[in-house]
Amino acid sequence: MKHILLSILIAAGVFTMAAPAAESSKTHTILIKGFQFQPERLEVAVGDIVIWKNEDIVPHTATAKKGFDSKNLDRGQSWKYVAKQMGAFNYICTFHPSMKAVLVVK
Template structure:
Protein backbone atom coordinates (compact mmCIF):
# COMPACT_ATOMS: atom_id res chain seq x y z
CA UNK A 1 0.00 0.00 0.00
CA UNK A 2 1.46 3.40 -0.92
CA UNK A 3 2.52 5.68 1.93
CA UNK A 4 0.01 8.38 0.94
CA UNK A 5 -2.87 5.89 1.41
CA UNK A 6 -1.56 4.87 4.82
CA UNK A 7 -1.24 8.51 5.88
CA UNK A 8 -4.72 9.33 4.57
CA UNK A 9 -6.19 6.39 6.50
CA UNK A 10 -4.34 7.37 9.67
CA UNK A 11 -5.52 10.98 9.33
CA UNK A 12 -9.13 9.87 8.84
CA UNK A 13 -8.90 7.66 11.94
CA UNK A 14 -7.51 10.49 14.07
CA UNK A 15 -10.28 12.83 12.88
CA UNK A 16 -12.95 10.25 13.76
CA UNK A 17 -11.50 9.71 17.21
CA UNK A 18 -11.15 13.47 17.82
CA UNK A 19 -14.74 14.30 16.88
CA UNK A 20 -16.67 15.19 20.04
CA UNK A 21 -19.80 13.24 20.84
CA UNK A 22 -22.71 15.56 21.51
CA UNK A 23 -24.96 14.82 24.45
CA UNK A 24 -28.66 14.33 23.77
CA UNK A 25 -31.58 15.79 25.69
CA UNK A 26 -34.45 13.45 26.52
CA UNK A 27 -37.91 14.57 27.61
CA UNK A 28 -40.09 12.95 30.26
CA UNK A 29 -43.53 14.42 30.84
CA UNK A 30 -45.25 13.93 34.16
CA UNK A 31 -48.98 13.55 33.53
CA UNK A 32 -51.88 11.52 34.89
CA UNK A 33 -49.81 10.70 37.99
CA UNK A 34 -47.13 8.89 35.98
CA UNK A 35 -43.88 9.42 34.09
CA UNK A 36 -44.48 9.34 30.32
CA UNK A 37 -41.42 7.12 29.71
CA UNK A 38 -41.33 4.26 32.23
CA UNK A 39 -37.92 3.01 31.01
CA UNK A 40 -35.53 5.40 29.30
CA UNK A 41 -32.16 4.44 27.83
CA UNK A 42 -29.56 7.22 27.60
CA UNK A 43 -25.82 7.72 27.17
CA UNK A 44 -23.62 9.00 29.97
CA UNK A 45 -23.57 12.80 29.67
CA UNK A 46 -27.10 13.04 28.26
CA UNK A 47 -29.66 15.24 29.95
CA UNK A 48 -33.23 14.42 30.88
CA UNK A 49 -35.80 17.21 31.15
CA UNK A 50 -38.80 16.47 33.35
CA UNK A 51 -41.91 18.60 32.80
CA UNK A 52 -44.90 18.50 35.12
CA UNK A 53 -48.22 18.65 33.26
CA UNK A 54 -50.32 17.65 36.30
CA UNK A 55 -52.09 20.00 38.69
CA UNK A 56 -50.38 18.26 41.63
CA UNK A 57 -46.71 18.91 42.47
CA UNK A 58 -44.20 16.16 41.62
CA UNK A 59 -40.51 15.33 41.77
CA UNK A 60 -38.23 12.98 39.87
CA UNK A 61 -35.92 11.70 42.59
CA UNK A 62 -33.34 8.95 42.07
CA UNK A 63 -33.45 6.23 44.72
CA UNK A 64 -29.65 6.37 44.98
CA UNK A 65 -29.65 10.16 45.40
CA UNK A 66 -27.84 10.81 42.11
CA UNK A 67 -30.46 13.32 40.95
CA UNK A 68 -33.51 15.16 42.23
CA UNK A 69 -35.55 17.73 40.32
CA UNK A 70 -36.96 19.24 43.47
CA UNK A 71 -40.64 20.21 43.61
CA UNK A 72 -42.17 20.85 40.20
CA UNK A 73 -45.55 22.56 40.02
CA UNK A 74 -47.76 22.51 36.93
CA UNK A 75 -45.84 23.78 33.91
CA UNK A 76 -42.42 23.69 35.58
CA UNK A 77 -39.46 21.75 34.19
CA UNK A 78 -36.12 20.64 35.54
CA UNK A 79 -33.17 19.13 33.73
CA UNK A 80 -30.74 16.60 35.17
CA UNK A 81 -27.49 15.35 33.66
CA UNK A 82 -26.71 11.65 33.81
CA UNK A 83 -23.08 11.53 34.91
CA UNK A 84 -22.41 7.81 35.22
CA UNK A 85 -23.34 4.46 33.76
CA UNK A 86 -25.89 2.27 35.49
CA UNK A 87 -29.56 1.78 36.21
CA UNK A 88 -31.26 4.62 38.04
CA UNK A 89 -34.66 3.92 39.53
CA UNK A 90 -36.53 7.09 40.40
CA UNK A 91 -39.86 8.09 41.92
CA UNK A 92 -41.97 11.07 42.98
CA UNK A 93 -41.45 11.94 46.63
CA UNK A 94 -45.04 13.22 46.89
CA UNK A 95 -46.49 10.11 45.22
CA UNK A 96 -44.12 7.15 45.85
CA UNK A 97 -46.20 4.83 43.67
CA UNK A 98 -44.99 6.84 40.65
CA UNK A 99 -41.83 5.04 39.51
CA UNK A 100 -39.64 4.81 36.41
CA UNK A 101 -36.10 3.87 35.39
CA UNK A 102 -33.21 5.40 33.46
CA UNK A 103 -30.51 3.09 32.07
CA UNK A 104 -27.27 4.87 31.15
CA UNK A 105 -24.57 3.29 29.04
Protein backbone atom coordinates (compact mmCIF):
# COMPACT_ATOMS: atom_id res chain seq x y z
CA MET A 1 0.00 0.00 0.00
CA LYS A 2 2.81 2.42 0.94
CA HIS A 3 4.50 1.65 -2.34
CA ILE A 4 1.43 2.52 -4.41
CA LEU A 5 0.95 5.81 -2.58
CA LEU A 6 4.56 6.78 -3.20
CA SER A 7 4.20 6.03 -6.91
CA ILE A 8 1.14 8.26 -7.11
CA LEU A 9 2.99 11.11 -5.39
CA ILE A 10 5.96 10.79 -7.74
CA ALA A 11 3.69 10.76 -10.79
CA ALA A 12 1.83 13.83 -9.53
CA GLY A 13 5.12 15.64 -8.89
CA VAL A 14 6.39 15.02 -12.40
CA PHE A 15 3.12 16.24 -13.84
CA THR A 16 3.18 19.58 -11.95
CA MET A 17 6.78 20.20 -12.96
CA ALA A 18 6.15 19.54 -16.65
CA ALA A 19 2.93 21.56 -16.98
CA PRO A 20 4.25 25.18 -16.67
CA ALA A 21 6.96 24.63 -19.30
CA ALA A 22 4.42 23.70 -21.96
CA GLU A 23 2.19 26.66 -21.14
CA SER A 24 4.98 29.27 -21.27
CA SER A 25 6.09 28.35 -24.80
CA LYS A 26 5.23 31.23 -27.13
CA THR A 27 4.91 31.54 -30.89
CA HIS A 28 6.54 34.50 -32.67
CA THR A 29 6.10 35.45 -36.30
CA ILE A 30 8.71 37.19 -38.45
CA LEU A 31 7.39 38.61 -41.69
CA ILE A 32 9.60 38.70 -44.76
CA LYS A 33 8.29 41.72 -46.56
CA GLY A 34 9.80 44.34 -48.87
CA PHE A 35 13.16 42.50 -48.77
CA GLN A 36 13.30 42.88 -44.99
CA PHE A 37 12.85 40.65 -41.99
CA GLN A 38 10.30 42.23 -39.69
CA PRO A 39 11.32 42.59 -36.92
CA GLU A 40 15.05 42.62 -37.71
CA ARG A 41 15.86 41.67 -34.13
CA LEU A 42 13.73 39.25 -32.16
CA GLU A 43 14.34 37.88 -28.68
CA VAL A 44 12.71 34.62 -27.71
CA ALA A 45 13.02 32.08 -24.91
CA VAL A 46 14.36 28.56 -25.32
CA GLY A 47 11.48 26.35 -26.41
CA ASP A 48 9.60 29.13 -28.19
CA ILE A 49 8.37 28.69 -31.74
CA VAL A 50 9.45 31.11 -34.46
CA ILE A 51 7.60 31.27 -37.76
CA TRP A 52 9.00 33.07 -40.80
CA LYS A 53 6.40 34.01 -43.37
CA ASN A 54 7.32 35.20 -46.84
CA GLU A 55 4.92 37.92 -47.92
CA ASP A 56 6.99 39.00 -50.93
CA ILE A 57 6.37 37.77 -54.46
CA VAL A 58 9.96 36.53 -54.76
CA PRO A 59 11.49 33.59 -52.87
CA HIS A 60 13.60 34.16 -49.75
CA THR A 61 15.31 32.11 -47.05
CA ALA A 62 16.08 32.62 -43.37
CA THR A 63 19.55 31.12 -43.00
CA ALA A 64 21.93 31.23 -40.04
CA LYS A 65 25.42 29.85 -40.70
CA LYS A 66 25.27 27.93 -37.44
CA GLY A 67 21.78 27.21 -36.25
CA PHE A 68 19.00 27.00 -38.77
CA ASP A 69 18.05 27.16 -42.43
CA SER A 70 14.53 27.56 -43.72
CA LYS A 71 15.66 26.67 -47.27
CA ASN A 72 13.62 28.15 -50.10
CA LEU A 73 10.42 29.93 -49.09
CA ASP A 74 8.18 30.83 -52.00
CA ARG A 75 5.56 33.56 -51.94
CA GLY A 76 3.12 32.93 -49.11
CA GLN A 77 5.11 30.05 -47.64
CA SER A 78 6.07 29.90 -43.98
CA TRP A 79 8.59 27.94 -41.97
CA LYS A 80 8.38 26.91 -38.34
CA TYR A 81 11.41 26.60 -36.07
CA VAL A 82 11.61 25.58 -32.42
CA ALA A 83 14.35 27.62 -30.73
CA LYS A 84 16.13 24.95 -28.73
CA GLN A 85 19.66 26.37 -28.77
CA MET A 86 20.63 29.48 -26.78
CA GLY A 87 22.58 32.25 -28.44
CA ALA A 88 22.46 35.15 -30.88
CA PHE A 89 21.94 33.89 -34.40
CA ASN A 90 22.70 36.32 -37.20
CA TYR A 91 20.90 35.21 -40.30
CA ILE A 92 20.46 36.30 -43.89
CA CYS A 93 18.52 35.45 -47.01
CA THR A 94 20.86 33.38 -49.19
CA PHE A 95 19.31 34.86 -52.36
CA HIS A 96 19.67 38.44 -51.10
CA PRO A 97 22.59 38.51 -48.62
CA SER A 98 22.00 42.19 -47.85
CA MET A 99 18.89 41.07 -45.97
CA LYS A 100 20.16 40.67 -42.41
CA ALA A 101 18.53 40.02 -39.07
CA VAL A 102 19.21 38.42 -35.72
CA LEU A 103 17.35 35.92 -33.59
CA VAL A 104 18.35 35.99 -29.92
CA VAL A 105 17.44 32.89 -27.94
CA LYS A 106 17.67 33.34 -24.16
